[in-house]
Amino acid sequence: MSGEVDKNQLAAVLQVLKKYNLKGTEELLRKEANFTDDLDQQDSDVSSVLTGYKSDGDPETYEVSYLELKRFVENSLDIYKHELDKAISLMKKFGPEQDIYYQEDLKRLAMSNQFILRMSRDTYSLLKRHLHDKKASVLLNIVQEHLYFDMYEGVARNKTQIDATSGAVGGEAKRQDNKAKVYYGIPKPPDMQILSAPVEDEEEVPDQDNPDKPKKKKSKKDPLLSKKTKSDPNAPPPDRLPIPDLKDNDKIEKLKALREASKRINLGPENLPSCCCYTLLNSNYTVCCAEITEDSSKLKSMKSADQLQDVNIDADDVLVRMMDERSGESSRTLCGHGGPVYSVSFSPERTLLLSSSEDTTIRLWSLQIWTCLVVYKGHMFPVWDVKFSPLGYYFASCSYDRTARLWATDHYQPLRIFAGHFSDVDCIQFHPNSNYVATGSSDRRVCLWDVTTGNHVRLMTGHKQPIQALAFSICGRFLASAGTDCSVLIWDLSHGHLVAELTGHEKTIHCLSFSRCGNVLVSGGLDCSIKLWNFTKLTDDTSSEDVNISHNPEVKTGEDYLLRTFQTKNSPLINLHFTRRNLMIAVAVFDSVPT
Amino acid sequence: MAKINENDLYGTNFSIESMKVIAESIGIGNLQDDAAKELAEDISFRVKHIIQDSAKFMNHSKRIKLLQTDIDSALKVRNIEPQYGFHSKESLPFRFASGGGRELHFIEEKEVDLGELLSNINPKTPLEVTLRSHWLCIDGIQPTIPENPPPISKCIQKLESVDPVNKKPMKETSGKPSTGKQKLKNVETVQIKQLATHELSVEQQLYYKEITEACVGSDEIRRGEALQSLSSDPGLHEMLPRMCTFIIEGVRVNVVQNNLALLIYLMRMVKALLDNQSLYLEKYLHELIPSVTTCIVSKQLCMRPELDNHWALRDFASRLMSQICKNFNTSTNNIQTRITRMFTNALTQCDKIPLSSLYGVLHGLSELGTEVTRIFILPKIRGIGARIETYLEGNLISNSDKIASGHIKQLLVKVISPILKSIRNPPDNLEEYKQEYGYLGVVLHNAVVKARTQPASVTTLPSSNISTSSITSVGQSIARSVSSGIIQQSNTQSRTIVMGQQPQRITTQQNLQQKVILMQQRSQPNSLVHQQHTQSNTPTTVVKLVSSQSAVQAKQIQSQQKLVVVSNQGGFQPQTAGLQTQGTLIKQSYITQQQQIQQVKSIDDLSQLT
Known part of the structure; x- marks a missing residue:
C-alpha cells in the first residue's frame, strides 16, 4: 500500500481534515478524495460527504472529542478491566495503537462508507452513555453517520478474537450477513444406482481378456455405492441447481473415478x-x-499422459502447452488471447478448457480439435480467475472490475453477476456441490455466493491482505483461504466463523489443495515451500466445541497442525494437486535469478 | 497528537523541488511553489495508483518481481498508452548512494560496446520452456537428490551447532514418520539433552566408503571426482563428523609414517570440504585446525626430506589455514589471533625448532597477510638469517638442512621484500640493509632494488590484501621447483571469479584459492564470462571448465597463457567470446589436460595442489 502514514492514524485523519477544512476549497477536497482513492476505494460520493463536514464549524472540536474519547476508553479500561473486561474491545477499536491494516480504512472512515463494528450490547450501551454524558456532539455525529454497530447478545470478545476477524475493508462482517442457511453438504451422487446395471454391461466388453477383473469389480462396487446412500442433512436438494443429464461416457468416467478412489x-x-x-x-x-x-x-x-499444462505469455500471443509425459507430442499451443493468461481450468470430462486473460475475455477451447470454441466477453477488465464447476456445464470467473460472474458454457452472456466486493475479485472457487461459489478479493474479504439466487450468503473477514487462493474441504463444510498475508484461514461455512489461522509461510500463498481423503491440507507459495497441515485434527478440535451463530469459537493457530514442510530448490509453487489416489503433484517454476 | 511532518512523508510524495527540476527540464523556467505543490501531490497520487495496479498484475502472475509488462498492463487498464521501448531482459540493479546528507537512487548503466553489438548478427534465442519432473518427497521423506534443496540449510546447521537444543527431534532429518510411542518418549525426556545419534543410511555409508577410498586411492581421476563431490554436494552435513574423523585419524597416522602422498590427499579433502558452500564446518574446526597445523609445521613429513617435496604440502596447508581464518574468524572465536599466536610462539624459539618446522611457521604466518608478516616476521629476520647462514655457508652440514635453509631464504625474500619496499624509502643502502637484517640483508636489498626498477605489475599488490604474498610466491616457487628438477606447483593464482549478471562484481586477487561461485542461470545473454590472462613472468596456464550443472573440478595444465572458461549448461555461446575458435581450443586444451594429468600423476601428486 502506498500511503504510509504515521502511527496515530485517527489523529492524522482529523488533522488532515482540519487542514483541508480550513482551506475550504472544493478542489482540495477533491484531491483528498483522490488521495484515498489510491487505496482502491469508491469515491463517488466522497466530495459531498466532505462538504458536509465544513458546516460542522471549528475543526478543533474533532481533536478535542477524539482526545476525550481516548481518555474515556483509558479510564473505562481502568474501571472495568477487573470486573467486566469489556472495554478492551473499545480500546481496541479507538485506541491509539491502531493496527496497521486499519490505517487506510480509518482514513476512509471519515469519507463515505459505513464502517461496521461488532460489539456486545453491554459495551455498546457503555459507549453510548458516555457519549451522551459528555455531549460530544461531533463524535456522536461521526458515530451515527459512519459507523454501524452490529450488536449481539453475550460476552464481549477478547482481543485475539477481534484481531482475527478484523482487517477487511469496511470493517467486520455483519451478523446479518451470515444468517442465511448454507447447504454445505455434499449430495449423494445422483443416479449411480440406475447406472450400475448398464455400465456393467459396457464395462465387461473390454474386460473380457482379464477374467478375474469383473469379479473383483462386483465385490467392490457394492460397498462403494451403498456408502453414499445415506443422505447428508446439510446437502442441497438435488434439483436445486439444474444440470444437464449425464451422458453414458460421463457415467463410466464417474464410476471409474469411484473405483480409483477406493484404491x-x-x-x-x-x-x-x-x-x-x-x-x-x-x-x-x-x-x-x-x-x-x-x-x-x-x-x-x-498408462496415458497426464495433462499438465502451463500457459506461457508472450508479448502478443499466448501459448497454451499441453505437457504430455509419454507420447512424443509434448505440447500444444493454443493461440488466441491478446494478453497474459492468468488462469485456466479443465472441464471435469477433460474435453474442454477455459482460459481467462488480461485481454478481458474468457475463451473456451476444445481439447479434441484443439481450437477455440467460444469467446466470452462480458468482463470489462482483466479476468483474474476462472473455474469450471465440479459438475461441468457452469463456470465462474472473477475480474478486476470487482465482480464475479457465473456462466454456462452454452450461453455467451453471464447467468449471474456477483457484485459487492469493494475491490478486485482475485480468486474464485466452486463448492463441491456446485451450489455455491466462493470469492476472495483485494478488499480482504471472502464471500460465499448462492449460485441459484445470486445473493451472498456468507461474508467472512479476517484476512489482512488480498486473498489469492481458496479451497473447499472435501466434506464441503470448511473453506480455506490464503493470500498475501502469508496465512491460511479456515472458515466454518455453517456459521461463517473463523476456525483457524495457520501461519508459517513467509511469502504469498498461491495454491491450496485438500487431499482426496480430506485429511491433509497443503499450501504452497512464493517462498518455495509446501506445507502440510493436519486437517483431521483441526476438524476434530472444532466439532468438539459448541458453536452457534453468536458464539465465536476460539481461533486456533498454526503450529499444532503443521505436519511437514518441503522446500523446493528456488522454485515458487504455482499449483498443487492431489490425484485420485492421493499422490500429490506440485507444479513449480524455477527462478533462475536468486533474489 | 502527532502531525504529519516532512519526515513521515519522505519517499511517499514527490517533493516540490523535484517538480521544479522536472519543469525546468522541459523548459518551464519559473514554476510557482503552489503550482509545484499541486502538481507534486497529483503526480504522487497517480504514480501510486499505477504502482498499486501493476502490483496486482505482478501478484496474479505469481511473481515477486515487478516487470515492465505489469506497468504496461496497469497503464492499459487505465486507458493510458503504455510506455514502449522499456523492455529489458536483464534486471537493472537499482543502486543507492548517500553522502553529504543527500541520498540518491540511481540505475547503474553499463557501457555497451557498439562494435561487439554489431558483430553479433544472431542474438541468442531464448530457451524453450521445458518441464522436468522429480520426486519432491516420498511418503513424507524428501529424498536427497540434486533437484531438491539440501536437507538442512547452512543457517540451521549453524543454529544447531550453537545451541543443540534447537535441533528438532529427529523429525526432519530421519524422515521416519514418528509413531505415537516415540512421541511419548520425547515428551518424557524433554528436559534431557537428546543423544545425538548420527545414523547414516546405507546409501550414505556406501557413499562414505566410496569417497574415502577414492580420495586416498591411486586413481587420480576418481579422486578428482570424489573431491568434486565433496566440494559441491549439498547433502553432506550428516556425514561431516565421519569425514572429519577420517581426515584427523589419517593425518595422525600418516605423519608418523611420513607418508607424504596420503597427507596431501587428506589436505585436499580438507580443501574440498572448505569449498563446500552448504556445509557449516565451524563445529569441526577444533579438530581440523590441529591436523592442518601438523601438516604445516611437522618436523618430518616424508621419508626422504632431501628429495621429496614436502615444502609444497606445507605451502598448501598454510593456504588452507589462511582460508580457514578468513572464513571462520569471528570476534568470539578469534581463530586468526590464536593461530597467529601459535605460530609466533614457535618463532620465538626459532633457534631450537627444526628448519623444516621453521619454514612451515614462516609460511603459515606469511599467508596470514602482510600485516602479520611485517609485525611478526620482520623483527626476527636477523636471528633467522644468522641461523640459516651457518647451514648455507658452512660445509659440514647435511644436505637436507642446506635445502631447508635455501627454502627459508627464498621464502623470506619473497615475503619480506614487498614489505620492505613499501615501508622503506627509495635510496636503498646496502649497508643499512646489512646492518638491520644481517645475513639476509644482501638478498633483500637486491630483491627490493629489483622490485623498484620493475614496473608495478604483479608484485605490487595493495597491502590491505590478506594474502599478498601468494602471487609472488608463484613465480618463486616455480623457479625453484624447475631448478630442482621436479615438476610441481603448476600455479597458484589468486582469483575469485564470481559469475553472475553483473560483471562488475568480479573481484580479482582477493584470496588465495581459486573459487568459482556459480549462480544457476539460464538464458542470460551474458552469462558466459571470459577471462583471458597472459602473464609474462609465470608461464602457466589454467583451464577451468566449470559447468553450472556439475562443477567440474578445476584442473591445471601447463602452457603459455591463462584462460578461464566458465560455461553454463547451455553450452558455449559464440557471441560473447573474445575467441572465435574457442570450441576447438577448449577441446584441445582438454586433451592436453588429460595428458598432463597422466604425466603429472606419474611424477608427483603435488601438482594437484591448488
Whole structure:
C-alpha cells in the first residue's frame, strides 16, 4: 500500500481534515478524495460527504472529542478491566495503537462508507452513555453517520478474537450477513444406482481378456455405492441447481473415478503423501498458471499422459502447452488471447478448457480439435480467475472490475453477476456441490455466493491482505483461504466463523489443495515451500466445541497442525494437486535469478 | 497528537523541488511553489495508483518481481498508452548512494560496446520452456537428490551447532514418520539433552566408503571426482563428523609414517570440504585446525626430506589455514589471533625448532597477510638469517638442512621484500640493509632494488590484501621447483571469479584459492564470462571448465597463457567470446589436460595442489 502514514492514524485523519477544512476549497477536497482513492476505494460520493463536514464549524472540536474519547476508553479500561473486561474491545477499536491494516480504512472512515463494528450490547450501551454524558456532539455525529454497530447478545470478545476477524475493508462482517442457511453438504451422487446395471454391461466388453477383473469389480462396487446412500442433512436438494443429464461416457468416467478412489491411501500424520514435483525451466517469469486435470489417476499408472499444462505469455500471443509425459507430442499451443493468461481450468470430462486473460475475455477451447470454441466477453477488465464447476456445464470467473460472474458454457452472456466486493475479485472457487461459489478479493474479504439466487450468503473477514487462493474441504463444510498475508484461514461455512489461522509461510500463498481423503491440507507459495497441515485434527478440535451463530469459537493457530514442510530448490509453487489416489503433484517454476 | 511532518512523508510524495527540476527540464523556467505543490501531490497520487495496479498484475502472475509488462498492463487498464521501448531482459540493479546528507537512487548503466553489438548478427534465442519432473518427497521423506534443496540449510546447521537444543527431534532429518510411542518418549525426556545419534543410511555409508577410498586411492581421476563431490554436494552435513574423523585419524597416522602422498590427499579433502558452500564446518574446526597445523609445521613429513617435496604440502596447508581464518574468524572465536599466536610462539624459539618446522611457521604466518608478516616476521629476520647462514655457508652440514635453509631464504625474500619496499624509502643502502637484517640483508636489498626498477605489475599488490604474498610466491616457487628438477606447483593464482549478471562484481586477487561461485542461470545473454590472462613472468596456464550443472573440478595444465572458461549448461555461446575458435581450443586444451594429468600423476601428486 502506498500511503504510509504515521502511527496515530485517527489523529492524522482529523488533522488532515482540519487542514483541508480550513482551506475550504472544493478542489482540495477533491484531491483528498483522490488521495484515498489510491487505496482502491469508491469515491463517488466522497466530495459531498466532505462538504458536509465544513458546516460542522471549528475543526478543533474533532481533536478535542477524539482526545476525550481516548481518555474515556483509558479510564473505562481502568474501571472495568477487573470486573467486566469489556472495554478492551473499545480500546481496541479507538485506541491509539491502531493496527496497521486499519490505517487506510480509518482514513476512509471519515469519507463515505459505513464502517461496521461488532460489539456486545453491554459495551455498546457503555459507549453510548458516555457519549451522551459528555455531549460530544461531533463524535456522536461521526458515530451515527459512519459507523454501524452490529450488536449481539453475550460476552464481549477478547482481543485475539477481534484481531482475527478484523482487517477487511469496511470493517467486520455483519451478523446479518451470515444468517442465511448454507447447504454445505455434499449430495449423494445422483443416479449411480440406475447406472450400475448398464455400465456393467459396457464395462465387461473390454474386460473380457482379464477374467478375474469383473469379479473383483462386483465385490467392490457394492460397498462403494451403498456408502453414499445415506443422505447428508446439510446437502442441497438435488434439483436445486439444474444440470444437464449425464451422458453414458460421463457415467463410466464417474464410476471409474469411484473405483480409483477406493484404491487411494488415506493420509494422516503417520501416512504422509508422496509428492511429484514438476518444475518448469527457462520460464523467465512468463508462466502465470498451471493446471492439472482432475483425472490425474492416469498419471500414476503411467498408462496415458497426464495433462499438465502451463500457459506461457508472450508479448502478443499466448501459448497454451499441453505437457504430455509419454507420447512424443509434448505440447500444444493454443493461440488466441491478446494478453497474459492468468488462469485456466479443465472441464471435469477433460474435453474442454477455459482460459481467462488480461485481454478481458474468457475463451473456451476444445481439447479434441484443439481450437477455440467460444469467446466470452462480458468482463470489462482483466479476468483474474476462472473455474469450471465440479459438475461441468457452469463456470465462474472473477475480474478486476470487482465482480464475479457465473456462466454456462452454452450461453455467451453471464447467468449471474456477483457484485459487492469493494475491490478486485482475485480468486474464485466452486463448492463441491456446485451450489455455491466462493470469492476472495483485494478488499480482504471472502464471500460465499448462492449460485441459484445470486445473493451472498456468507461474508467472512479476517484476512489482512488480498486473498489469492481458496479451497473447499472435501466434506464441503470448511473453506480455506490464503493470500498475501502469508496465512491460511479456515472458515466454518455453517456459521461463517473463523476456525483457524495457520501461519508459517513467509511469502504469498498461491495454491491450496485438500487431499482426496480430506485429511491433509497443503499450501504452497512464493517462498518455495509446501506445507502440510493436519486437517483431521483441526476438524476434530472444532466439532468438539459448541458453536452457534453468536458464539465465536476460539481461533486456533498454526503450529499444532503443521505436519511437514518441503522446500523446493528456488522454485515458487504455482499449483498443487492431489490425484485420485492421493499422490500429490506440485507444479513449480524455477527462478533462475536468486533474489 | 502527532502531525504529519516532512519526515513521515519522505519517499511517499514527490517533493516540490523535484517538480521544479522536472519543469525546468522541459523548459518551464519559473514554476510557482503552489503550482509545484499541486502538481507534486497529483503526480504522487497517480504514480501510486499505477504502482498499486501493476502490483496486482505482478501478484496474479505469481511473481515477486515487478516487470515492465505489469506497468504496461496497469497503464492499459487505465486507458493510458503504455510506455514502449522499456523492455529489458536483464534486471537493472537499482543502486543507492548517500553522502553529504543527500541520498540518491540511481540505475547503474553499463557501457555497451557498439562494435561487439554489431558483430553479433544472431542474438541468442531464448530457451524453450521445458518441464522436468522429480520426486519432491516420498511418503513424507524428501529424498536427497540434486533437484531438491539440501536437507538442512547452512543457517540451521549453524543454529544447531550453537545451541543443540534447537535441533528438532529427529523429525526432519530421519524422515521416519514418528509413531505415537516415540512421541511419548520425547515428551518424557524433554528436559534431557537428546543423544545425538548420527545414523547414516546405507546409501550414505556406501557413499562414505566410496569417497574415502577414492580420495586416498591411486586413481587420480576418481579422486578428482570424489573431491568434486565433496566440494559441491549439498547433502553432506550428516556425514561431516565421519569425514572429519577420517581426515584427523589419517593425518595422525600418516605423519608418523611420513607418508607424504596420503597427507596431501587428506589436505585436499580438507580443501574440498572448505569449498563446500552448504556445509557449516565451524563445529569441526577444533579438530581440523590441529591436523592442518601438523601438516604445516611437522618436523618430518616424508621419508626422504632431501628429495621429496614436502615444502609444497606445507605451502598448501598454510593456504588452507589462511582460508580457514578468513572464513571462520569471528570476534568470539578469534581463530586468526590464536593461530597467529601459535605460530609466533614457535618463532620465538626459532633457534631450537627444526628448519623444516621453521619454514612451515614462516609460511603459515606469511599467508596470514602482510600485516602479520611485517609485525611478526620482520623483527626476527636477523636471528633467522644468522641461523640459516651457518647451514648455507658452512660445509659440514647435511644436505637436507642446506635445502631447508635455501627454502627459508627464498621464502623470506619473497615475503619480506614487498614489505620492505613499501615501508622503506627509495635510496636503498646496502649497508643499512646489512646492518638491520644481517645475513639476509644482501638478498633483500637486491630483491627490493629489483622490485623498484620493475614496473608495478604483479608484485605490487595493495597491502590491505590478506594474502599478498601468494602471487609472488608463484613465480618463486616455480623457479625453484624447475631448478630442482621436479615438476610441481603448476600455479597458484589468486582469483575469485564470481559469475553472475553483473560483471562488475568480479573481484580479482582477493584470496588465495581459486573459487568459482556459480549462480544457476539460464538464458542470460551474458552469462558466459571470459577471462583471458597472459602473464609474462609465470608461464602457466589454467583451464577451468566449470559447468553450472556439475562443477567440474578445476584442473591445471601447463602452457603459455591463462584462460578461464566458465560455461553454463547451455553450452558455449559464440557471441560473447573474445575467441572465435574457442570450441576447438577448449577441446584441445582438454586433451592436453588429460595428458598432463597422466604425466603429472606419474611424477608427483603435488601438482594437484591448488
